[in-house]
Amino acid sequence: MILIDGKQTAFTIKEELKSKIAKLKAENQPVPHLAAILVGNDGGSITYVNAKVKACAYIGMESTLITYGNEVSEETLLNKIEELNNDDSISGFIVQLPLPKHIDERKITLAISPSKDVDGFHPENVGRMSLGLPAFVSATPNGILELLKRYDIITEGKDCVIIGRSSIVGTPMSILLSRNTPTGNATVTLVHSRTKNLEEICKKADIIIAAIGKPHFVKAEMVKEGAVVIDVGTTRIEDRSKKSGFKLYGDVDFEAVSKKASYISPVPGGVGPMTIASLLLNTYKACVQSSSKLANHQS
């Protein structure tokens, strides 16, 4: 069994970006610049945004953190988004979710210019991805593709089962793995709460991607000997023995399943650490794309 180490892979990606950005600086090229809008004082959001800002600093990427109190109006946010859309010095930006209830998250997502939407949440990016056009793919699916690629896991012709049809993980993963690309060409079955013979379907899979948010849902009996198992689930369960007060549970019964799997990603330390790396990859891409557009305009 080979452990898919997301922490190490994310580290490698950051090192690669660090040297690419150093090269841009040496050549006097524009350096990627990520802006993040943070609203309110949700503990999780603050921690996560801070980790993003810290990661930018580590790799030499510029970052701007814009914070608002919980009471900020939707209009103020929309104005700021418009400003960032038109600011050539910003390669891409994100609005950290969730937002306070008086703000329409959908309206906010739609206001971000698709060319700066490094979170890949705008419908135009989702559609471009589905159509096989260049797009920003959102952090988790992008991170999973990077893991498959960097661990040389062959997807072509494999039977792949995705558990869970969420808009941010299951559905995009099903599209990405079906496409005619080096990390695609799999035969994908998307299973969910209405699926009748879920265990039987999983048992035949060469690759299982579990993104259902139910702790230890995938048991050893549901997994074929030698399957690749990617665990996307993260459920917090209270645990007073932990400093944080909780323990993170994946969707996969790791201890039992790891004895049968050929490759398996753990929780924590698997897909999770890849999300920030994916965001940095997208921001780097946005910067390079806008630089080449600018060069085309000037030539």
Added chain:
Amino acid sequence: MILIDGKQTAFTIKEELKSKIAKLKAENQPVPHLAAILVGNDGGSITYVNAKVKACAYIGMESTLITYGNEVSEETLLNKIEELNNDDSISGFIVQLPLPKHIDERKITLAISPSKDVDGFHPENVGRMSLGLPAFVSATPNGILELLKRYDIITEGKDCVIIGRSSIVGTPMSILLSRNTPTGNATVTLVHSRTKNLEEICKKADIIIAAIGKPHFVKAEMVKEGAVVIDVGTTRIEDRSKKSGFKLYGDVDFEAVSKKASYISPVPGGVGPMTIASLLLNTYKACVQSSSKLANHQS
């Protein structure tokens, strides 16, 4: 075996729209207005666009046909699209594909405002559909959903196999049938040229949607007794005994498969006639949406 009669269903939809539009007229509400841009003299395109215009007239929908010669510039087309985007009297419009080679089809598709894109080809509409947001779904997938709905075919919990992963049929169908909706909730497997055990997978399906473009690809041995079979394929094969000079072949060996299927759609007369009906449904929807937006602005 029940024959899924697309011709009859399309006729019913047109009759429904006809009376809805008559009602709009009686109430002095804006009437749907479809514009179509036709470039060059491709025989198929001319026939198809004319059929659309004729269908509009039949149901009392307004239509405008804008034609250009083969040599029209991309800029002229883009200017016309911009004009139609901003013309409040146009509910929605289409640019008939294919276009001459000197014109970038992708650029043209992206220029159409998503709110007037009644063909549902703009990435924003594809993405909105994937995210479960209100969207214009393109003609063929939309037509298949209408057939499933109007024949009371239950999709929930069914094993559904889609053959072919094209951007315009297979991929959107896989997303639509997976979603949590009355015509969704199926367990979908998308199979394609790289799938290894295609026959075996098809044999287990409760619902098969064949959209691969290979005449009589689906044989009776690949179909379970009682399965629902939807045939999307249309391949023209020369046949001098026909007035048109060709015969239309579906992806399904109808004669043999119809003996096992519970429901089956023929070619011709199945999914094909539904495409124009879908376009009319989308244009009607675009009109109603823009009227209600206008009313909201005025109130």
